Amino acid sequence: MQKWNISLTDDGYYSISSLGSGKYVDVFECGTKDGTKIDQFPWFNNACQRWRIEQTRDGAYRIVSKGGGGAITVPGATKTPQTAVQQFAWKGDSSQQWIFRKLP
Numbered sequence: 001m002q003k004w005n006i007s008l009t010d011d012g013y014y015s016i017s018s019l020g021s022g023k024y025v026d027v028f029e030c031g032t033k034d035g036t037k038i039d040q041f042p043w044f045n046n047a048c049q050r051w052r053i054e055q056t057r058d059g060a061y062r063i064v065s066k067g068g069g070g071a072i073t074v075p076g077a078t079k080t081p082q083t084a085v086q087q088f089a090w091k092g093d094s095s096q097q098w099i100f101r102k103l104p
Helices: none
Strands: 004-008 014-018 024-027 036-041 051-055 061-065 071-073 086-088
Touching: 014 051
Parallel strands: none
Antiparallel strands: 004 014, 014 024, 024 036, 036 086, 051 061, 061 071, 071 086
């Protein structure tokens, strides 16, 4: 299980930071193309680190970049640890759907 802090930003988007590293989920170099790498960086307060989180019809969530425009995607929907995530246009399959659980 991964642990993240999700915080509302001043413009209505969310920042997502790792409880482990303290860094923020970020679209690499604010890229807009499908396949752009998503990584973690210190807080730069830019659009590449701001996310729209929307519930899907089945109760999961999609996470869409303000800066890059794509949804956070696990290529091939793999469950292999250390798999790099990327952004892709919304397809709606399980590779782009996320479930959140509040920590006690």
